[in-house]
Amino acid sequence: MIDAGLSEKKLSGRMAHIERSFSGMDAVFATHEHSDHIRGIGPLLRKHEVPFYTTEGTWRRANNTIGKINSFNTIRQDEPVHFGGLSVEPYSTPHDAEESVAFVVRYQGKSLGIATDLGRVTPEVKSKLQNLDALLVEANHDVSMLEAGPYPWMTKKRIKSGVGHLSNEACGELLASVKHPGLKLVVLMHMSETNNHPDLAKITARQALGESSPEMILAEQNNPTELLSI
Ligand SMILES: [Zn+2]
Ligand SMILES: [Zn+2]
DSSP states (O other): OBOOOSOHHHHHHHHHHTTOOSTTOOOEEOSOSOHHHHTTHHHHHHHSOOOEEEOHHHHHHHHHHHOOOSOOEEOOTTOOEEETTEEEEEEEOOSSSSSOEEEEEEETTEEEEEEOSOSSOOHHHHHHTTTOSEEEEEOOBOHHHHHHSSSOHHHHHHHHSTTSOOBHHHHHHHHHHHOOTTOOEEEEESOOSSSOOHHHHHHHHHHHHTTOOOEEEEOOSSSOOOOOOO
């Protein structure tokens, strides 16, 4: 499991929905300390015995929120963690957090890249996301909706900054720079309910992907997606 911003109860419900459970789960990872990513982690780890993995910096900032847990395993950027044949490689993201990461996951020749909570697309992000089968990318906001919207000025400034969140346009630029014929699935993630509209996010991503048209799903905050396979 990567991040747990929902309550333990909600997560269990969503796991049951896709016929999965926490028993036997190999690991829970945290990308960074923002509460929409770690809120559910403490209760989850105290109820189920699942090993926890995050960076030193995230742990330093998150341990107050997470509370007492049995163990914590340190991960470092560019050092993959292995579970049988599955590898999970953290890479560094530009975000206003202590030591944030995102992940590339590989299993039996299939690969999946995650890129959420990043303010800009660095050359490193681009290189990590090349030639993957599936991409889970942030399409957080539409710039004009954000600018005209109700958020306080400082928050708007933070979101738009190079350590904030990816706009639809920035997401499109990322997709255009990593698209390839083998890309089968794109999931648009971390979409703001206030500063974005699903159609805008989808249209921008579709235009960026051009003729290579992988399946595209939009992940919603309040509804689980179906179980997807690649
Ligand atoms: Zn977030
Ligand atoms: Zn964040």
